[in-house]
Amino acid sequence: xxxxxxNVNGSVESLDVEPWVSxxxxxxxxxxxxxxxxxxxxxxxxxxxxxxxGLRINACLALAVQYDGSEITTIEGVAHPxxxxxxxxxxxxxxxxxxxxLCSAIGMLAEYEAGMPSAVTPPGAGAYELSESEVRERxxxxxxxxxxxxxxxxxxxxxxxxxGTR
Amino acid sequence: MSTxxxxxxxxxxxxxxxxxxxxxxxxxxTTGEARFAAEYPYPGLAYAALxxxxxxxxxxxxxxxxxxxxxxxxxxxLTHENAPPMKPAPKVSFLDLSTLVSGTPVNYLxxxxxxxxxxxxxxxxxxxxxxxxxxxxxxRPAYEELPAAVDFAAEEGNAVPQKGNLISEAAAxxxxxxxxxxxxxxxxxxxxxxxxHHHNAIEPHATTAVWDGDRLTVHEAAQNIAWTRRHLAQRxxxxxxxxxxxxxxxxxxxxxxxxxxxxxxxxxxxxxxxxRPVRLALxxxxxxxxxxGRTPSTQRVAxxxxxxxxxxxxxxxxxxxxxxxxxxxxxxxxxxxxLYASPNIHLRQNVVQLDLLANTFMRAPGExxxxxxxxxxxxxxxxxxxxxxxxLRLRNEPDRDPVGGQRLAHRRLREAYALGAERFGWSTRDxxxxxxxxxxxxxxxxxxxxxxxxxRMPANVTVRLGADGTVVVRCGLQEMGxxxxxxxxxxxxxxxxxxxxxxxFEYGDSDLPSGPGAxxxxxxxxxxxxxxxxxxxxxxxxxxxxxxxPGSPLRGVRPEDLEARDGGLYHAGRGQTYAEIxxxxxxxxxxxxxxxxxxxxxxxxxRERRQWVRAATGAQFCEVRVDPDTMEVRVSRWLxxxxxxxxxxxxxAASQLRGGIxxxxxxxxxxxxxxxxxxxxxxxxxxxxxxxxxxxDIPRIDVQWLNEPDSTMPLGLRGIGxxxxxxxxxxxxxxxxxxTGRRVLDLPITLDKLMG
Numbered sequence: 001x002x003x004x005x006x007n008v009n010g011s012v013e014s015l016d017v018e019p020w021v022s023x024x025x026x027x028x029x030x031x032x033x034x035x036x037x038x039x040x041x042x043x044x045x046x047x048x049x050x051x052x053x054g055l056r057i058n059a060c061l062a063l064a065v066q067y068d069g070s071e072i073t074t075i076e077g078v079a080h081p082x083x084x085x086x087x088x089x090x091x092x093x094x095x096x097x098x099x100x101x102l103c104s105a106i107g108m109l110a111e112y113e114a115g116m117p118s119a120v121t122p123p124g125a126g127a128y129e130l131s132e133s134e135v136r137e138r139x140x141x142x143x144x145x146x147x148x149x150x151x152x153x154x155x156x157x158x159x160x161x162x163x164g165t166r
Numbered sequence: 167m168s169t170x171x172x173x174x175x176x177x178x179x180x181x182x183x184x185x186x187x188x189x190x191x192x193x194x195x196t197t198g199e200a201r202f203a204a205e206y207p208y209p210g211l212a213y214a215a216l217x218x219x220x221x222x223x224x225x226x227x228x229x230x231x232x233x234x235x236x237x238x239x240x241x242x243x244l245t246h247e248n249a250p251p252m253k254p255a256p257k258v259s260f261l262d263l264s265t266l267v268s269g270t271p272v273n274y275l276x277x278x279x280x281x282x283x284x285x286x287x288x289x290x291x292x293x294x295x296x297x298x299x300x301x302x303x304x305x306r307p308a309y310e311e312l313p314a315a316v317d318f319a320a321e322e323g324n325a326v327p328q329k330g331n332l333i334s335e336a337a338a339x340x341x342x343x344x345x346x347x348x349x350x351x352x353x354x355x356x357x358x359x360x361x362x363h364h365h366n367a368i369e370p371h372a373t374t375a376v377w378d379g380d381r382l383t384v385h386e387a388a389q390n391i392a393w394t395r396r397h398l399a400q401r402x403x404x405x406x407x408x409x410x411x412x413x414x415x416x417x418x419x420x421x422x423x424x425x426x427x428x429x430x431x432x433x434x435x436x437x438x439x440x441x442r443p444v445r446l447a448l449x450x451x452x453x454x455x456x457x458x459g460r461t462p463s464t465q466r467v468a469x470x471x472x473x474x475x476x477x478x479x480x481x482x483x484x485x486x487x488x489x490x491x492x493x494x495x496x497x498x499x500x501x502x503x504x505l506y507a508s509p510n511i512h513l514r515q516n517v518v519q520l521d522l523l524a525n526t527f528m529r530a531p532g533e534x535x536x537x538x539x540x541x542x543x544x545x546x547x548x549x550x551x552x553x554x555x556x557x558l559r560l561r562n563e564p565d566r567d568p569v570g571g572q573r574l575a576h577r578r579l580r581e582a583y584a585l586g587a588e589r590f591g592w593s594t595r596d597x598x599x600x601x602x603x604x605x606x607x608x609x610x611x612x613x614x615x616x617x618x619x620x621x622r623m624p625a626n627v628t629v630r631l632g633a634d635g636t637v638v639v640r641c642g643l644q645e646m647g648x649x650x651x652x653x654x655x656x657x658x659x660x661x662x663x664x665x666x667x668x669x670x671f672e673y674g675d676s677d678l679p680s681g682p683g684a685x686x687x688x689x690x691x692x693x694x695x696x697x698x699x700x701x702x703x704x705x706x707x708x709x710x711x712x713x714x715x716p717g718s719p720l721r722g723v724r725p726e727d728l729e730a731r732d733g734g735l736y737h738a739g740r741g742q743t744y745a746e747i748x749x750x751x752x753x754x755x756x757x758x759x760x761x762x763x764x765x766x767x768x769x770x771x772x773r774e775r776r777q778w779v780r781a782a783t784g785a786q787f788c789e790v791r792v793d794p795d796t797m798e799v800r801v802s803r804w805l806x807x808x809x810x811x812x813x814x815x816x817x818x819a820a821s822q823l824r825g826g827i828x829x830x831x832x833x834x835x836x837x838x839x840x841x842x843x844x845x846x847x848x849x850x851x852x853x854x855x856x857x858x859x860x861x862x863d864i865p866r867i868d869v870q871w872l873n874e875p876d877s878t879m880p881l882g883l884r885g886i887g888x889x890x891x892x893x894x895x896x897x898x899x900x901x902x903x904x905x906t907g908r909r910v911l912d913l914p915i916t917l918d919k920l921m922g
Binding site for chain 1: 193368820
């Protein structure tokens with residue numbers, strides 16, 4: 001057992017975990033934060049996406065011990081205009097991928113702000129628009145089997161537009 | 167009586183019905199508050215993991231559990247040698263539809279028989295999920311292997327005619343189709359194939375099971391709560407009233423959560439054996455190994471027409487598979503029966519049993535893959551004739567059912583195509599293949615018809631009105647993303663003339679009145695019929711109370727002349743609020759119930775089938791871009807125009823119709839389950855190797871509906887959960903044919919099939 005401390009959604013949590021416990025299982029089974037979902041446990045679906053020190057990660061591919069001392073934000077700790085926009089644009093159906101889509105979208109917008117490249121925008125391309133194809137590309141790690149992609153895109157474009165992202 | 171809903175359809179667009187209302191579960195689902203089956207904490211909760219067989223057929227000779235039991239934190243390892251007994255699945259009966267809910271007849275851990283590669287042969291229960299999973303990897307089953315048939319392509323020749331049942335015929339003959347085909351002026355004769363598919367709901371199946379003596383509580387991802395409860399009571403030999411199944415939110419199902427599969431039964435069994443609350447959340451691979459998917463198919467479609475494109479022969483035959491232990495013959499030609507007028511029709515469904523996990527329903531079983539074949543063949547016939555593919559379809563649009571001769575309840579495919587052609591810019595399509603370009607990309611446009619029958623199931627509903635004006639609607643169904651909770655609240659609000667905010671819909675609990683499952687696109691119509699009936703009874707009860715009070719403005723008013731609005735009942739400008747009626751009657755609340763008996767339901771269903779053919783239909787328009795060097799196919803535009811009767815919630819309906827199209831695009835271009843033909847093992851049992859569409863694959867999808875009520879359905883609505891996947895793969899294939907000149911007969915349409 002290893003004792004770790006994480007700031008989760010603004011509260012400091014101390015817990016003992018075996019080194020093989022994933023961050024996702026630590027959150028869901030140890031801390032009772034079931035907002036991050038387990039869809040594949042293999043980093044293929046994005047349902048477990050959380051923000052670790054502001055970056056979006058797949059919590060199922062992360063070991064809890066790696067995040068000792070980190071700041072973790074799960075959907076339970078999110079208060080963002082995207083949430084209301086997802087409802088307004090019907091960016092979900094069953095709701096199971098939704099926490100991951102939301103956390104991923106928040107992380108994606110931050111990555112975009114920081115000028116991070118993507119397959120649509122190569123490095124060094126200079127100023128560029130947050131186009132629909134850019135958002136689609138950057139959100140493609142989050143699967144939605146209900147097929148709410150149009151609504152998710154609308155919600156993100158709506159909020160990104162309001163925030164005046166470059 | 168055979169109810170018609172003409173009176174209800176007149177007011178189809180009410181204050182809430184028809185509007186784009188926000189989902190009532192929106193806040194819960196966007197904050198993480200909505201809990202799914204694996205997310206209920208219990209003191210002393212233990213975790214279970216499955217051990218899967220690695221051979222397709224045989225007998226267990228031993229299961230070595232010593233290493234697993236030696237792991238610290240392992241509570242127990244259950245095998246066929248030590249598991250408590252479980253009763254076999256009941257025989258299927260149409261008088262008790264809950265008997266349909268058993269995924270397979272295999273009595274897990276009560277048998278040493280192995281029926282498929284991946285069958286659970288042991289369950290490890292441990293203190294943590296990691297321990298359970300690790301210990302499961304240490305369990306060593308030993309087998310006596312038996313010969314197994316697992317290769318669909320090799321076994322196809324052994325297929326036998328599929329048996330039909332009360333509600334689904336497996337064959338049809340009208341005239342002499344082979345003879346008519348032989349003498350037809352124009353004809354096509356094509357053989358198609360489709361691979362196995364898996365639902366891949368993002369929530370893997372999960373069960374949390376808690377016993378208290380003979381009372382059982384199960385948190386479950388279930389598309390059918392009432393049937394699951396009854397089935398569990400039967401399997402574990404306990405009274406049904408002591409079993410409670412809770413399933414408010416289901417993280418996607420698409421048919422995959424419509425049956426009770428191994429994980430559910432073994433979680434309950436493990437909880438029974440260990441005396442602990444047990445959670446069993448399947449791994450993604452575990453879902454593939456324990457929950458059936460869609461059968462592969464081989465289909466022949468042969469069409470003959472006269473010189474003008476009027477069909478003279480329509481032949482559609484299919485081969486699908488079931489497991490030797492369970493499954494159902496896929497009704498592949500079911501849609502073809504109803505699509506086109508032809509004097510000569512020959513339909514046959516054949517099925518072969520293999521030593522694989524039972525197949526099951528997946529979104530539009532039958533029609534989804536059946537329309538791929540028949541709608542691709544229609545497109546090819548249009549090419550052969552040099553006729554526009556829309557025009558070919560219109561020339562063959564039937565006035566009555568082509569096989570049964572029944573009336574078609576509200577069929578507006580002509581209007582759907584007309585609206586679609588205009589909106590999509592069909593007139594800009596150059597019919598010659600391979601000539602339309604956008605820069606270097608080849609551009610193609612294709613159409614196909616969507617078709618799915620409209621059904622209803624029995625539903626019990628109660629509606630309670632309180633003196634404070636609040637309404638509680640109760641029905642034991644689940645919210646799987648179809649907007650069920652939202653639309654039923656909309657209906658109740660309109661029926662009682664109260665604000666939507668004052669209606670609360672309670673669902674997801676088997677202790678509630680027995681609700682309809684999510685299947686056959688029937689849930690909304692089924693529950694709506696119950697809500698309408700219960701609200702009608704409630705209004706009558708309220709009128710009865712009001713009329714007893716001297717001086718009531720409602721005295722002498724007949725129930726059918728009532729208008730429910732503004733939180734009360736009115737007639738000709740006079741009336742009373744509910745609060746006034748209840749106060750005058752000295753009542754705190756009133757409640758009404760709608761109950762549906764199974765026998766009456768079956769009788770009505772069978773009678774209506776003779777009277778009507780009811781279906782949701784649509785016209786799918788697809789535009790693709792194909793890279794001329796790599797032959798990569800990208801879907802660039804989509805329009806679906808649907809005739810689905812009254813739409814209750816414009817927002818959730820659009821999402822559901824889009825969702826079917828998205829799954830159809832996956833079916834067309836990327837989805838396939840690969841099975842090792844030597845040992846029957848699924849080799850791509852993951853979301854990284856089974857490719858469902860991602861954000862980047864999906865363009866803007868324009869969905870339209872005609873919004874004309876179907877007067878034979880409650881509120882004029884038809885189910886919309888499945889129709890939009892039908893025709894979708896054919897629309898893609900037809901667009902690819904137009905872009906490249908190549909007809910791909912074998913799904914999915916991958917690059918290799920377009921090269922060389």
